[in-house]
Amino acid sequence: MAAGRPTIIDVARDAGVSPATAGRVLGGYGTPSPELVRRVQDSARRLGYRANDVARSIVTGSTRVIGVVVSDIENPFFARAVNGISDRARAAGYEMLLVSTRMDLARERSAVEALMAKRVDGMIVASASVSEGGHLRRVREAGVPLVLLDRRNDGAGAVDSVLLDNRAAAQRAVSHLLDLGHRAVAVVTSATPSESRSARRRRSAAEFPSSLRFEGYLDALDEAGVTCDPGWVLRCDDADAACERVRDLLVTRPEVTAVFATTNVMTGGAFRAIMDGDRRCPEDVSLMGFDDHEWSTLVRPQLSVVAQPAYDLGAAAGTVLLGRLAGPGSRSAPSETILQSSLIVRGSVAAPPA
Amino acid sequence: MAAGRPTIIDVARDAGVSPATAGRVLGGYGTPSPELVRRVQDSARRLGYRANDVARSIVTGSTRVIGVVVSDIENPFFARAVNGISDRARAAGYEMLLVSTRMDLARERSAVEALMAKRVDGMIVASASVSEGGHLRRVREAGVPLVLLDRRNDGAGAVDSVLLDNRAAAQRAVSHLLDLGHRAVAVVTSATPSESRSARRRRSAAEFPSSLRFEGYLDALDEAGVTCDPGWVLRCDDADAACERVRDLLVTRPEVTAVFATTNVMTGGAFRAIMDGDRRCPEDVSLMGFDDHEWSTLVRPQLSVVAQPAYDLGAAAGTVLLGRLAGPGSRSAPSETILQSSLIVRGSVAAPPA
DNA sequence: GTGAAAGCGCTAACAG
């Protein structure tokens, strides 16, 4: 007790019991007698004792911490999902080691490595990659339960995942546009540099949400017998790029009467371009966005979107992971949870000009 | 090595060296010979060894983890601040245990307690309270460095803090409205139930950002010789309440020609009310918001705001905390870092109707 | 029900 914070030994001495008994009281295990419980608790309070989870973890082999890796906590989708995870985790007595990788795969790798060193009991990761998964495979190999959030990963092997019905959601949204009579529908997707191509080359099942939504867009066009003009497909790195590309499109492609944005970031950029341009929304051009934001109903026209249950996705990932941690069901086959999105139609979508 | 993951002992045995030497190589301390370094690293790789920070922490007394407590990670202000903290922390080799308390003080208390048990090296907290600070004082008493973010706290004692120039920022913003000729300026602030009153009763220095901004509003009115009509002051719990109150105000108080919102949440509500109402913005009524959002420039009119350097606030808090952790400067007096906000004038603010 | 002793995986003295 001299230097640092009081230990269980200090408490035991003060209460006149053995360290073992003090441990039983303070650690809440075993069956100490009521009398000793009181004495030990009194001493603990007096000395200002607080349990040392580090020491506890080393012997129990569990840290009661889960690691969460997302590409950017400032993205409202991830912020909300993290709240979902966090609520589940805390309810089960877990804390959360969070890493926001800023879209940097190298940083993600080192983060995953660091979390393993910290001996998290499990991990939830929304990877910045769908093809590079060596770091995730190593998590599995180390026997640490892993849940993939929002995207699959080729290299991770068979692993639990929680996903959105991306392709179907996009198809529904674009079909809605086509049903209104639109024929030329542009799409704004995230550029997934080379990766999605190489992934496809390997007949990969894993793709980014944005790519899957693009597939859904193609599905809808197919179904309506519309041939996709390559000029309608805008691959952009960020909101600014999206804005610029859509702005161009609006003037160079007068036949386009509707735009579908596949992510919240792209949605912001596309909306900005439309606000800046000469064509009126929805009279001249319709916009269908992805993710429902606070501002969806603050702008005019109000934004039509595919709304994701971001909180539920996070919560589901938490539930799946905690299930692995709790049960000996740890041995069961990987699960895949798919949540449904919903189409919210507001003012930014209308029939094309006559 | 039999059951669990390989330990330093397994590696040592495999490499034919002592555990101490293996530790020196794997832990990066001491001065092992190049020859042994190779042998140990080879063995480590072959066995798939990864350092156990838990064991390391128990002996070094440092976890290289900081605890971060915010009221809601979905609030873009905190998300951005957390990114600032996170960047600083990772650069210094720290991970971040994050708790999003959902505005619940009880949850904050238990979170702080849990983080102490987890033996975080330091903590950054944006408390849900400015008066109740027993849990924060206990952090100090345990000798754990603490930095307050975005708000002071009465009960915490003398402690490092990183704040915005709330009062001056609000005064500038409201003065801008008054300079344009507005006389009746309403203000939308967070309701801080009873707390701010009791805090004031005790002559407290600590107040919520929202309250300080309200003071700044009063300062500006004072300076302009305008008497504040109590009917202009709207205290609201959330965005919906703000929306409703402002909607009412707009019809019942025709003399009000400008509205100042003191938080990002209130800003959203106020803007919505104005969009819903009959009075045009900015011709009939001006709106000055707080915090710059992505949507500030997506709405029409574009929103004038007091912009906070949220990332910098987080980064500064990180820097201060890491300074305490690094130096023996830990003994120096508590610092108070105050960052400046900036006024961004856009279309939502204009002179009052003639 | 309680205590003594061992040990979790690692680092830190201290000898050699």
Next chain:
DNA sequence: CTGTTAGCGCTTTCAC
């Protein structure tokens, strides 16, 4: 430079 020996603070047998 390398190995031996102690622990860090706690839980967990195992006797008593």
